[in-house]
Structures are given as C-alpha cells and as structure tokens.
Amino acid sequence: MPNTRDDEQRINAIRFLSVDAVQKANSGHPGMPLGAAATAYTLWTKHLRFNPQDPAWFNRDRFVLSAGHASMLLYSLLYLTGYDLTLDDLKSFRQFGSKTPGHPEAHHTPGVEVTTGPLGQGFSNAVGLAIAEAHLAAVYNRGSDLVDHYTYVMCSDGDMMEGVASEAASMAGHLQLGKLIALYDDNKVSLAAATDVCFTENAVQRFESYGWHTEYVDIEHGNDVATIDAAISRARAVTDRPSMIVVRTHIGYGSPKQDSFKAHGEPLGPDDVKATKERLGWPLEPDFYVPDDVLAFYREAGKRGAALQEQWQRTYDAWAAANPGLAAQLRRTLQKDVPGNLPWPAVTKQNGDNIATREAGGMVMNAIAAQLPELVGGSADLDPSTKTYLKDEGDFQPGSYAGRNIHYGVREHAMAGLNNGIALHGGLLPFGATFMNFLDYMKGAVRLAAINKIRCYYILTHDSVFLGEDGPTHQPIEHLAHLRATPNVYVVRPADALETLEAWKVMVNAKEGPWTLVLSRQKLPYLGDRTAAVAQGAYVLRDSEQTPELILIATGSEVSLAAAAAEILTDRGMRVRVVSMPCWELFEQQPQSYRDDVLPPDVTARMSIEAAATFGWERWIGTRGYAYGIDHFGTSAPAAKIAEAYGFTPEHIAQVALERFAAVRR
Ligand SMILES: Cc1ncc(C[n+]2csc(CCOP(=O)(O)OP(=O)(O)O)c2C)c(N)n1
Numbered sequence: 332m333p334n335t336r337d338d339e340q341r342i343n344a345i346r347f348l349s350v351d352a353v354q355k356a357n358s359g360h361p362g363m364p365l366g367a368a369a370t371a372y373t374l375w376t377k378h379l380r381f382n383p384q385d386p387a388w389f390n391r392d393r394f395v396l397s398a399g400h401a402s403m404l405l406y407s408l409l410y411l412t413g414y415d416l417t418l419d420d421l422k423s424f425r426q427f428g429s430k431t432p433g434h435p436e437a438h439h440t441p442g443v444e445v446t447t448g449p450l451g452q453g454f455s456n457a458v459g460l461a462i463a464e465a466h467l468a469a470v471y472n473r474g475s476d477l478v479d480h481y482t483y484v485m486c487s488d489g490d491m492m493e494g495v496a497s498e499a500a501s502m503a504g505h506l507q508l509g510k511l512i513a514l515y516d517d518n519k520v521s522l523a524a525a526t527d528v529c530f531t532e533n534a535v536q537r538f539e540s541y542g543w544h545t546e547y548v549d550i551e552h553g554n555d556v557a558t559i560d561a562a563i564s565r566a567r568a569v570t571d572r573p574s575m576i577v578v579r580t581h582i583g584y585g586s587p588k589q590d591s592f593k594a595h596g597e598p599l600g601p602d603d604v605k606a607t608k609e610r611l612g613w614p615l616e617p618d619f620y621v622p623d624d625v626l627a628f629y630r631e632a633g634k635r636g637a638a639l640q641e642q643w644q645r646t647y648d649a650w651a652a653a654n655p656g657l658a659a660q661l662r663r664t665l666q667k668d669v670p671g672n673l674p675w676p677a678v679t680k681q682n683g684d685n686i687a688t689r690e691a692g693g694m695v696m697n698a699i700a701a702q703l704p705e706l707v708g709g710s711a712d713l714d715p716s717t718k719t720y721l722k723d724e725g726d727f728q729p730g731s732y733a734g735r736n737i738h739y740g741v742r743e744h745a746m747a748g749l750n751n752g753i754a755l756h757g758g759l760l761p762f763g764a765t766f767m768n769f770l771d772y773m774k775g776a777v778r779l780a781a782i783n784k785i786r787c788y789y790i791l792t793h794d795s796v797f798l799g800e801d802g803p804t805h806q807p808i809e810h811l812a813h814l815r816a817t818p819n820v821y822v823v824r825p826a827d828a829l830e831t832l833e834a835w836k837v838m839v840n841a842k843e844g845p846w847t848l849v850l851s852r853q854k855l856p857y858l859g860d861r862t863a864a865v866a867q868g869a870y871v872l873r874d875s876e877q878t879p880e881l882i883l884i885a886t887g888s889e890v891s892l893a894a895a896a897a898e899i900l901t902d903r904g905m906r907v908r909v910v911s912m913p914c915w916e917l918f919e920q921q922p923q924s925y926r927d928d929v930l931p932p933d934v935t936a937r938m939s940i941e942a943a944a945t946f947g948w949e950r951w952i953g954t955r956g957y958a959y960g961i962d963h964f965g966t967s968a969p970a971a972k973i974a975e976a977y978g979f980t981p982e983h984i985a986q987v988a989l990e991r992f993a994a995v996r997r
Pocket of ligand 1: 400448450488489518519520
C-alpha cells in the first residue's frame, strides 16, 4: 500500500529538518536521515512508547541510534514529538554549547538514551539495555507489568561491520532477548564507497544463525510505512528471540547524490537541497519548515506517551503497595544509593596475608553481593581467574533472567558495551572482569563510559609482568598510563587485601564512574593493620622517625617491595618514607594540605616504583625524582625470575635509590 500524503509530509518533515540543519551547520550527515526517515517515522509514531514530558520515565521503550552520525534524524524526532528541544536548537546543530552536538550525547540532550558515534557501540548498548530490562522484570515484576518495555536500535552498514556489534548480536541471540528489535538501514553505501567493495555478507542469514528472528523489507518498500509497520509488529510478537529488521533503503533518498557515498557525510549544498525539495514536493522556503498539521500530529503522538505513563503509574502504585520492600529497593537503586550497612568483611593478617588481591576482591564482592542486588556482571570467560563469580546469585540465562552472573563469553568489547547499556538503563550496577591486558579489546566502550561518567566497574586482574609464564602478550605495560590519561576514569591498584577492601568501599559509594580495579595474580603480603586510606588516593604507609629525605611511592604489588627496600635503606642510615598510592585520581582530589602532608614539597628525592610503563610519574616525583618501572614488553618466565631480571627486588631497588639519591645524603 503506498504511503498516504500525510505520511509523506510527516516523513519529509524529518528529512528536511535534517537536511536544513546539516546545510546550516555546513557539516554533518544528510544521507541516512533522508533514507531512513520512513523507518524512523513508523517506529516513533506507531510503536515506540515514550513521554517527551518525562524522558526519564522508567518503563519507556528505549531507542538507540547506533549510527550516531545520523544524529539529525534523532534530533528531528525529538523536536517534532515535543521533547525539550526547540527549532532554534536544531538551527544550532553542531555549534559550541548547543543541545544538538555532532553525535548524540546522553545526559546532554533530553531523549538521548546513550552516547553514540563510534559505530557498533550503540548496538551493543542496546543489547545491554535489553538485558537490564529482562533482569529487572524477572526480579521485580511479581506478576505485574512493572518492567515491560522494548529496546529498539537503528543501525547502519558501519554498525554491522564493527566487531563489537557482532559480539553483542551473538550474545543477544544466545540470551533470547525477545524485546530487543534492531532496524538495520541497509543502504549499501558507507563513508568511502559502496559496500560492495568490502561488505557483501547476507545480513538476514547472519542474524538467523545468531538465533534472531529476521525480517527483510526490500528496496521497493524501504519507504513504505505499511510494510515497515507490519515488520515491526511481527518482530514485537516474537518474544523468544531478538529481532532484526533489515530495511533496504537509498542513502540520500530523493537527492541528486542518492545512492552515492557523497550523500553520506557532507551537506548537500544549496543547489542539491533545492533539487531534493523539489523532487520530494517540499516547499523551498522557509528553511526548517514544518507544516502546522505535521507538527500537531507529532505532538499528539508525544502526548499519547503521557497517558501511557499515567497508566503505568497506576501499575506501579499497586505494585509498590503490594511489594513495599522491593519498591524501596527499586527507588534506592534508581537513585544510585547503596545500603549504609553493607556486611563488609573484616580483613586482618589472618585472612589477608599472602593472598592475591584478585582473591581478596572476590571475597569482598561475595560478602556484599546479597545486600547489593543491583550488582550484576561477570567476566569475559575468565572468572575462575578473575575470582569475580557471585557464588549465590545464579546465572543470567534464558529462563533464569533473575540470575546476576552474566557469562559474556570471550567477548571483552561487548562486555564493556553491554555494561554501558545496563548501567544507563537505571536500577543496576554492572561489572566486567578480564585480564588487564585485554583492556585493549574493550577500550572503545570504556572510553564512552568515561565520556558519560557511567557508574560501572572494570575488574582487571593479572595486572603486571608478575603474572609470569604467559609472557608479553598477556603482560600489561602501558595500560595503567593509558587509563590514567583517560579523563573521568578512576584507576585503583590496591597493595594488599586490606586496600582491596577499602577500594571496594570507595567504589560502591561513588555515584559516578567508571572505576577500574587493578588486581594482582600473585600473592601479596598483608601490610599491617592500619587505616588504609584508599579514599584519599595515597597515604603514608611507613615513615622515618625524623623528616624523610627520600620518599618511595608505589602502587599495588610494588608497595610491599618498596617497604622492604625502605628497611634496607633505613639500615644504611637513610630516612625513608613509603607512600602507597592506590589511586592517582582520588589523591588529586584531596586538599593541597593533605597532598603536602603525604608528599612534602621540600622532599624532592622521590622514587616511584611500579611494574609498568613509567609514563606520567613525573607528576608525583617531580623533576628531581626517578621513576622505576618497565618501559619495554615483558617476557615468559616464572614471576620470581622476572622480578630478579627486571630488578624488582628489595636489594636492587635499595641499590638504585642509593645511587640515584646519593646527593641527598651528603
Ligand atoms: C568506529 C568508527 N569508525 C569509523 C567511523 C567513521 N564513520 C562515520 S560514519 C561511517 C560509515 C558510514 O556508513 P554507514 O554506516 O553505512 O552509514 P550511512 O552511510 O548509511 O550513513 C564511518 C566509517 C565511526 N564513526 N566509528
């Protein structure tokens, strides 16, 4: 059935708001909005449940534009349906300080659920949102429809090419996430060329083999509202599998650049804007034109959401009255509050000596897990090594969505991408664990977590060359420096079991993140009963009797080494302080007076000791200091041999300190 004239007008409104905004900004991507407008229109006006008056409505359907470069498609919809976004905001597309940045940013523009732009990420976030929905429904619903929404994701060729989307799609298929629906704008053109030069797989077959329900809308029907509508309806009815709707479309539809990569990433130019408007029957003037009846129609669609939310509120009220304990828990978790009386384990020499910090971490997590039901997650097929399995909390699997251990499989990138979605859904606090070295495989998603200050935990074990025999491919070197250089990321590398406990306390009480907890494979000594001031980022672990003349600063497994070296230096008559510095970022947040207490400015003889790249330590050791580290890749050998070969022994550290800082003693 051909589109009605009304449909065409409404679709054109999306197209030309996008085209005009890109033209005005002289920057952006008109191609996909032109081609995918009919799909977006159909979804947003016939299926999506949302309330522009309350973008945070808990049970709204989630919509993710994974192809973030097509941001104007989303901004047009947000404006038209009545979110807090004006026509002037669209006119400031991509301008400094505007509400309409180049790519959609969560927490910045009302109605934008997740930050997208790096292709593939949004798709993985959507899988995470769907996991969150499934889990929360299983935990909270008790026969009601309290948590009952769909997650829709619009994606592009580029999304489909990215590995992170494949990982996430494979997981979604395994997990049978029936309320996840992807709409793939299959226009066969990407940035640099038509996709026939590099991407010729059969998407329908691919997703079928992942275990998804699939729909295909052919090129004759890529703008056909009735066809797309029917495909979405069928997808919604399939609740035992996720759905992939491939919609074959024309990039740059209606423009002289149609079907060319030239339509993808640059403004059409005034002549082509005119030609496109003429071709699709749109008034040439004014720019940003929206007929009154079109706007009224969209606003009405937006208003329907308020009624849906009211209806849901009644469901909520009845549910909350019947389940006061769960209701309190939901409220608490949505506010990112944590119980004040978590059963933190006592860590002493008895249970904390000679254990790896990964072991200590597992013990702490398991002690608090029952009281922290929002904590969900798992590892990329490594939990026997990362020690992150929550023993009494069950597995998140089809048929047991209340389980809290997520088996991500060997899919680090999807793990981090899914967790971003889980966190952004609200109500949950995700963690993902792997060997620290494989941070590289998830960095794309970690960076987006950092941009959005997403509250989530990365538990990175096997944190140095001292993992030993697995050798340089598994031994992190530059990773600490990389993480520390990434804005908004907290990096905590505890020195012993007690610091690990304190690190967990700090992380659990933080409302923002992300947090990386960096843990050792090897056993470490207990550094004594003390106030392990992880919350302050650094503290004096061991001091000289009189004013120190040398400060050894170390993190993680090198703190005990520094302490042992300090003993030797003390015997040699040196006044040595040892500072444990588990978290640079927290230390930076302390008042200057505290920082000066720990690192007195007049003590310029400072040596950092860390089994990693020395990059960045100048910040704490100053121009007179010396950074002892490992500025090369590691090697396959037993840890003790590596320690000896790389000079990470108390004797050698003491020796280096004596040589480097001989002047201090004169
Ligand atoms: C991870 C990543 N790599 C590269 C890019 C740069 N880039 C932006 S859009 C795009 C490809 C666009 O093709 P497609 O996904 O088919 O979108 P369409 O052309 O249909 O708008 C590329 C390579 C990106 N945004 N993210």
